[in-house]
Amino acid sequence: MFHHKKNMGDTPKEVLNWRMWYGVFVFGMMGAARGLDEGLIGTTATLPSFSNQFRLKDPALSEAEQDNRLSNITSMVQLGSILGALIGFYITDKIGRLWATRELCVVWVSGIAIYLGAAAHGSLGMIYAGRFIAGIGIGQTTVVAPTYLAETAPRAIRGLCVCIFSGNVYLGIMLGYFAAYGSSLHIAKTSSFQWVNCNLLHIYFAFIIFTASWFAKESPRWLIKVGRHEEAAKEMSTLRNLPIEHPYVQTEIIDINDQLNREREATLGLGWMGYVKELFLIPANRYRVMLSVMSQLLGQWSGANSITIYAPEYFEMVGQTGTEEKLFATAIFGVVKFVSAMLCAFFLIDWIGRKRALYTGISLQAFAMLYMALFLVIDTTVDDESIPQSPSQKRAAIGAIVMIYLSGFGWAMGWNSIQYLINSEIYPLRLRAIGGSLAMTVHFANQYGNSKAVPSMFTGLTTGGTMFFFAAITCIGLIWVYFFLPETQGKSLEAMDAMFSLPWYLIGRKGAQMTQGIGSTAEVYGMDEKVPEIETLERIPSESREKRADA
Template sequence: MAVGGKKPVNIFRLKNLGEPKEIYNWKLWFAVISFGLMGAARGIDEGLIAAAFNSKNFQREINYSSYSTVEQTNIKANVSAMVQIGSVGGALLAFVVCDRIGRIWATRQLCVLWILGIAIFMGNNGNLGAVYAGRFVAGLGVGQTVVVAPIYLAEISPASIRGLCTCVFTGFVYLGIVLAYFANYGCQVNLGDNTHKQWEVPTSLHIIFAGLIFILSFLQYESPRYLIKQGQLDKAIDSLSRVRNLSPDHEYVVREIIAIQSAHQMEMEATMGSGPLGIIKETFLVPSNLYRVYLALMAQILSQWSGAGSITLYATDLFKLLGITGGNENLLVTAIFGIVKLVAAILCALFLVDVIGRKRALLLGITCQAISMIYVAGFLTAVPEMGVVKSFKLPAYKKGASEGAIAMIYISGFGWALGWNSMQYLLTAELFPLRIRALATSLAMTLHFANQYGSSRAVPNMLLPVADGGISPMGTFWFFAVVTIIGGIWVWFSVPETAGRTLESMDRLFALPWYQIGRHGNKDAEERDQVLDEKMEVMASQQGTIQHVEQQV
């Protein structure tokens, strides 16, 4: 049933929920873009660090050539992965910060940490310890972005386009990657490889984005759901009416506020104690909440070890492994790879997550990724010398297969952007009740960065020949292929569809026994929705009859 106003035509959603057209306004999109920009934190770092490290000037500064081959591999892996180590702490810190000072102030303090870390990294003066320290501190800020931004975006977005709004964050991840890749390419071509500007200029993108996000935070409104949690009802109504572009007494605003209040009140009544201990108990001792934690944690493990994130981080090295040998050509091919992933993220946000649903989009992306990993693994099995024998030159008759493998890296990036990389943030942000949302999201993102650190730290060593303690490039890609296939099977049986649901109605997806939720949870929830709607209509009819009688009397 429509709630005021005309039903807007919207091709970007799975269900028409009868929302008034006024809620799709510039204030909403301005807020979505302002917080979505935080996605660039990870994208910029993933796109910059490999090329920055490969700069001859940077390597001279840290005296890289004085180390053995294995030590060089470990140093490169440590520098690349140090942001992930810091991000583990940042994701944990985000739970406390988000719930204590709110989503807006959490944004401001993470920007300060982010800028401070990059300043230490750029001013290392050849000290490898300062390089590590700077990237760790930056990680404390970057690690909070994946908690703060998706939570805020999910909490202010209308149900019908929540997937689109939250996936803007993912889109900016890839915008950051594209800008980083092209900054590397431009500086390589125009500045050469023997000046510190060749890696410092691209690295300044971190400071530019962090500063922009910090400034924009002063133009945004606090999450109404956070304000209700803090008992600030008047501020919550004012914030929601502004972002919905409706008056505070509009029926749609009133109903949304009542729904948020009711859900929060039910959570408070069912609480297992006040304070942090009560929230922890509620997270792990309520079966439906525990299943949601299981979904969020498994999504992080399976997505990070599917290999696509590591391919983004070490794209320049992997394209070289598959036959792209020229320095400038390698950076250009890598930059185009970033564009492919950005386009995939945009398609996912606009036409998939709210149109065909989260689960179908995720399975489609996993399928593309699995096919790609199997092809690359097969190519490296057919040409086992690639990346193992330093003097090996690819025969001309295998050039086509090499180009096919490079194309498959593009397709894997496309699938990653459509699937895991969008859903690992979206599902985590929208699954949980308000009271435990910050804690559960922080736990999921802590595991996200722990696994991202593990994979990014392990991949350089995994790619080494078996004689040097690795599993070879061939073994690495077969490993990625197997994990990707396992992930697809797990999604099919375990993940319910969440598209088109309000945050307050997510509980209905988890009413069935755990082993039925993935396959039948959505159908059961829709039946419960129908029963509830019928009860609401009866109550409204009865209320109307009572008012009519009172007027007659």
């Protein structure tokens, strides 16, 4: 699979089979859930039918009131997603990855039905309520999908599989942009169906994911966690396209059991508080939490998501003032982000490593933000059609449009991939769902704050000042990555503990090098990697403990 062949090592070729790729397809498609909303809401608010029906440009409202109404509508899904991410870890661990997928699809569609129902009643309250409920379902996708993908993917292509999810965010964004653009061209501006039509994409995608989930396989790691060992062995065998007795399958199962047994022993008798105490009282886990929180904080305030959600407004800033002109430029922006996200997933993230991809992406994004900031400070009349632009101003404006596209490429290559991938990789099995839930709660809380703040920032800080703010945060992120973010490429999920057991000041800069060669829990505890003597799954938990004790 492209360059991944040289990363496979001793991994049997059978593991790259249609069953595994089908699971990647189903759970990766969940990325489109939040992508659709990000792509649709900003463009929907630009459509005359929606803007007029819900008085987004009503002259009777002050500029601050108009900004507040727009930010309330756009950010309501993020507010619901905070709750979705919070409950996501409990639901995912309680009923499994597959049933959690079906549940979130039902919640998602229920909210969208209320949201679209507002077209008939003209109710702003239905808009808020529907988008909040839809957000509860959408927020859960960011916990369920990366968790499943990280747990079922062979470690040689784990980065690729998780990045399929983040890449599909931009599939959703791109389709949302084009749907709004198509509606603006072919449906009357006076008809509420203009904005309802494009938002039906939510229901289409939810139906596809819900139906496809019935043919996917449950995560073997979750099945082992809840004690369904025989079923876990069968699912692992099917996913890897290898017999249960095959050494590769048996080694994976031993690794999972061994890590889970050690985690249970560490928190024996602590009940549900054991999760919380283990997460915050153990230094290695506190470092993991720091990575989760800071990657979301720095990523969300780098400005890229505000461009995604308010793309038409950004293009208007740099001279694209007509409704269809703005929406077309926005649709092309969606193509750029989708293509760049997929390029990163297939060619970069498992090839040049997580940190190098992030360095490159953040650097491109910082350069683009700085250019736009300087342009908007120097040319303050670019969005005024009544004032003619000189040839040099027009060229500078074209450069600003290119910078918007470049920022999208940098984001897709950098923060967008890492914000999902790092959280799905760094946590041990016992804490993976709650760790991912915490990370995505912070993600949506900051995205909500960003969505709410940006319209007011444009007014209070000016557009140029806002871009300078985003450029500064992006540069801070570059420094943080160098000192604190470890390279996790090629490391097994069960062997990640060795790196986080190092002193905190070494993890980010030297953790990968100092733990090089530690490939699995079996190797850490001196087990024979092939374990040919293992014949039945029932022997694994006790045998694993005995070998660990001997070691």
